[in-house]
Amino acid sequence: MIRSIPSTPYAGQKPGTSGLRKKVREFAQANYAENFIQAVIDVVAPAPGATLVIGGDGRYHNRTVIQAAIRIAIANGYGRVLVGQGGILSTPAASHVIRSYGASGALVLSASHNPGGPDEDFGIKYNIANGGPAPEAVTEAIYARTLTIDRWLTVDAPDIDLDRLGDTPVGAGVVSVIDPVADYADLMATLFDFAAIRAAVAAGFTATFDAMHAVTGPYAVEIFERRLGFAAGTVKNRVPLEDFGGHHPDPNRVHAKALFDTMYADDAPDFGAASDGDGDRNLIVGRGCYVTPSDSLAMLAANLHLAPGYAGGVKGIARSMPTSAAADRVAAALGIPAFETPTGWKFFGNLLDAGRITICGEESAGTSSDHVREKDGVWAVLAWLNILAVRGISVAALAREHWATYGRTYYARHDYEALPTEAAAALIADLTARLPALPGTAFGPLHVDLADSFCYVDPVDGATSANQGLRVLFAGGSRIVFRLSGTGTEGATLRVYLERYEPADGALDQDTDAMLAELIAAAEAIAGIARHTGRTQPSVIT
Numbered sequence: 001m002i003r004s005i006p007s008t009p010y011a012g013q014k015p016g017t018s019g020l021r022k023k024v025r026e027f028a029q030a031n032y033a034e035n036f037i038q039a040v041i042d043v044v045a046p047a048p049g050a051t052l053v054i055g056g057d058g059r060y061h062n063r064t065v066i067q068a069a070i071r072i073a074i075a076n077g078y079g080r081v082l083v084g085q086g087g088i089l090s091t092p093a094a095s096h097v098i099r100s101y102g103a104s105g106a107l108v109l110s111a112s113h114n115p116g117g118p119d120e121d122f123g124i125k126y127n128i129a130n131g132g133p134a135p136e137a138v139t140e141a142i143y144a145r146t147l148t149i150d151r152w153l154t155v156d157a158p159d160i161d162l163d164r165l166g167d168t169p170v171g172a173g174v175v176s177v178i179d180p181v182a183d184y185a186d187l188m189a190t191l192f193d194f195a196a197i198r199a200a201v202a203a204g205f206t207a208t209f210d211a212m213h214a215v216t217g218p219y220a221v222e223i224f225e226r227r228l229g230f231a232a233g234t235v236k237n238r239v240p241l242e243d244f245g246g247h248h249p250d251p252n253r254v255h256a257k258a259l260f261d262t263m264y265a266d267d268a269p270d271f272g273a274a275s276d277g278d279g280d281r282n283l284i285v286g287r288g289c290y291v292t293p294s295d296s297l298a299m300l301a302a303n304l305h306l307a308p309g310y311a312g313g314v315k316g317i318a319r320s321m322p323t324s325a326a327a328d329r330v331a332a333a334l335g336i337p338a339f340e341t342p343t344g345w346k347f348f349g350n351l352l353d354a355g356r357i358t359i360c361g362e363e364s365a366g367t368s369s370d371h372v373r374e375k376d377g378v379w380a381v382l383a384w385l386n387i388l389a390v391r392g393i394s395v396a397a398l399a400r401e402h403w404a405t406y407g408r409t410y411y412a413r414h415d416y417e418a419l420p421t422e423a424a425a426a427l428i429a430d431l432t433a434r435l436p437a438l439p440g441t442a443f444g445p446l447h448v449d450l451a452d453s454f455c456y457v458d459p460v461d462g463a464t465s466a467n468q469g470l471r472v473l474f475a476g477g478s479r480i481v482f483r484l485s486g487t488g489t490e491g492a493t494l495r496v497y498l499e500r501y502e503p504a505d506g507a508l509d510q511d512t513d514a515m516l517a518e519l520i521a522a523a524e525a526i527a528g529i530a531r532h533t534g535r536t537q538p539s540v541i542t
């Protein structure tokens, strides 16, 4: 029996860079999650009998929302709901499940790298039939719907046993609990040279992977330990926990410090990596050698043809605007197009669907290819392992060789978190007003060439996205970008992206902090960060 539950709108259910992300206590309010899920379904209006995928990163509140979402989906006429066992599906695996089962879309329940637990974060994102995040037109329509919603639909049905594989009839449909790992691991085996990696492991190549008690644990154990033969225990923090063991499942220098310590120790393994809460981000560290995500994108693009799934070469490369221009230099050398998109994975979807690019990435530790429509942490790790195994080279040697060919981009992102919203908005408004006067001025040795507010026109469908961050470009290829985060859940977060280019015959082996000092000073002079926010230091540097 389908029941219609009367409801009234909640304010502020506006999907950000990656869906609706709020504190658990907000999501746990009566009708809150239900309203949002119903708004999604009202907007996407699935064909009767359509298939919906549901899965999450296993964080606190995941199972509760999944049970509600199953009933709402069936009540709204979905014929089949595919759920990952235990409520688990990494974000890239969910993307693959949509594509391989011909589903109409997915509800991905995650707050990515944000902490989990009763007092922490939760999130819901809708992905469309191509496997990627819903484009802006869809998320805007969902938001509009949340403002007028007055009911949601459900069926009377008991909770599904999410831990047992198999089909259960629910109302007029069926719920299938599927193995979250198997299909994904099989896909990886078609893309990468598992035999070459296995041979390298047999010859003594060692690695460590930190799953951060998040979703990639089961994927990493199956792929790295079972299929590739890495030693038992290679995968650390392998059991997904609802609160990620009390840590932020964010693979950076702060939250993956243990991995950095391991990789900078005398007895470091050859390769270190980590992924985030929902498995879409990656961190790559060689022995004593951290690879910035911007560099990782460029280095993978330059070598990806060594993986069997990409033997035909790379068709084009896309990067988000704040990501360094390192990948552009590889594209130029390969004679293929380079695209600069706004922050957020959804902007890569059209380029991937149109076959204009093979690989894409963001400075925030996201890298992926046309195999799915999400960033993919385990994919990036396997791409590195494949390249290192085939070339028989260390991470540090590959990086050195890359810089000596294309030049090096020193890079850092400074985040000022939990700022008063008005102060952050005032900084951006003030700087936006002053942008036109910046070209031609100098900050120390840095001469401003161009300053603008980034506006993207999608080359495939012509959709325009304005106000996507403020760019200040200096003569010689260095750059500063200022933008406000679209994923924070507390106040506002200002992100300042600093990038210094050194040509191939320049200073390639310097300390990043020292190389960025002039840019850091220029950022303060240009934006008045301390004046607007009272902060003299960023909260996090990545």
Ligand code: G1P
Pocket (backbone or CB within 6 Å): 017, 018, 112, 320, 343, 344, 345, 362, 363, 364, 366, 484, 485, 486, 487, 488, 495
């Ligand atoms: C952040 C990252 C962005 C990424 C997003 C989702 O968004 O900067 O690259 O796509 O998380 O993982 P932001 O908080 O900057 O809006």
Ligand code: ZN
Pocket (backbone or CB within 6 Å): 111, 112, 113, 276, 277, 278, 279, 280, 281
């Ligand atoms: Zn994530």
